[in-house]
Every structure is written in structure tokens, then in C-alpha cells.
Amino acid sequence: MATVKLLTDAEVEAIPIAKAVFDDIRATRKSDFVNNFWRGLANDPVLLKRTWEDLKAVMAGEGALDPLVREMIYIAVSTANGCQYCVHSHTAAARAKGMTDAQYGELLAVIGLAGKTNHLVTAMQIPADPEFLVKS
Numbered sequence: 065m066a067t068v069k070l071l072t073d074a075e076v077e078a079i080p081i082a083k084a085v086f087d088d089i090r091a092t093r094k095s096d097f098v099n100n101f102w103r104g105l106a107n108d109p110v111l112l113k114r115t116w117e118d119l120k121a122v123m124a125g126e127g128a129l130d131p132l133v134r135e136m137i138y139i140a141v142s143t144a145n146g147c148q149y150c151v152h153s154h155t156a157a158a159r160a161k162g163m164t165d166a167q168y169g170e171l172l173a174v175i176g177l178a179g180k181t182n183h184l185v186t187a188m189q190i191p192a193d194p195e196f197l198v199k200s
Contacts, residue, residue: 066100066104068104068107069104069107070100070103070104071103071104071106071107072103073086073098075106076103076106079106079109081109081110081112081113082106082109082112084113085102085106085109085112085113085116086098086102086106088116088120089102089116092120092124099153100149101149101153102116122134123135123138131161132158132161132162132163135154135157135158135161135163136158136163136167136171138150138154138157139151139154139155139158139171139175140171140174140175140178142154143175143179144175144178144179155168
């Protein structure tokens with residue numbers, strides 16, 4: 065259960081900042097759907113706007129990483145952080161951007177392996193090899 069009210073479209077209409085963000089979400093995504101994350105954030109319109117602008121810049125802006133790769137990274141980080149909502153949301157977004165079942169399977173293998181080896185190296189407190197460190 066959410067700890068904040070998930071605002072309806074009618075409630076958002078009465079909050080100019082939130083309405084503008086929802087309109088931009090719809091335009092950017094070319095969809096009428098605004099998911100619950102944004103509906104919860106709409107309780108704090110300034111935080112909603114700032115978060116949307118950050119997400120839009122990183123996930124929808126031009127960049128060296130292709131949009132599908134960005135979504136797959138988001139899935140991996142969300143898994144590591146234990147965010148069930150984000151795993152579901154960004155898996156759906158990755159599939160919409162063309163992620164295949166084979167790619168998803170490989171992504172899960174990488175996530176699982178990275179988690180395992182990260183825990184092992186942390187438990188053993190292995191220092192980074194000098195060759196891996198950035199030279200000034």
C-alpha cells in the first residue's frame with residue numbers, strides 16, 4: 065500500500081505544475097498512461113517536476129547509450145537496490161523498446177553473476193588491482 069495518495073487526473077488538473085509535468089510525460093512517451101510513481105510524486109509538485117526533468121534528460125535524451133541499453137541498466141540497478149516497482153516498470157519499458165526474451169535472459173544472468181561476485185569480493189575484501197585504477 066502506498067504511503068501517499070496516488071493523485072487522479074482530476075486532482076492533478078488543479079495543480080498547474082503537476083498538470084504540466086503529466087502533459088509532458090504523455091507527450092514524451094506518446095501515451096495517455098501516467099504510472100503510479102508519478103501520481104505519488106504529484107503530491108509534491110516541485111519534486112515531481114525535478115524528478116521528471118532528471119529522468120527525461122537521462123532516459124529520453126540524446127546520448128552515447130542506446131535507449132534499450134539504458135533501460136537494461138536501470139533494471140540491473142533496480143534489482144540491486146531491491147526496487148520491485150522499478151524492475152517491473154523498466155522491464156516493461158525495455159520490452160517496449162525491443163528487448164527480446166534472449167536479451168532478458170542474458171541480462172538476468174549478468175545481474176545474478178555480478179551480485180554473486182560482488183558479494184564474494186566484498187566478503188574477502190580483495191583490493192583492486194593497480195592496473196584497474198585510473199591513473200592521474
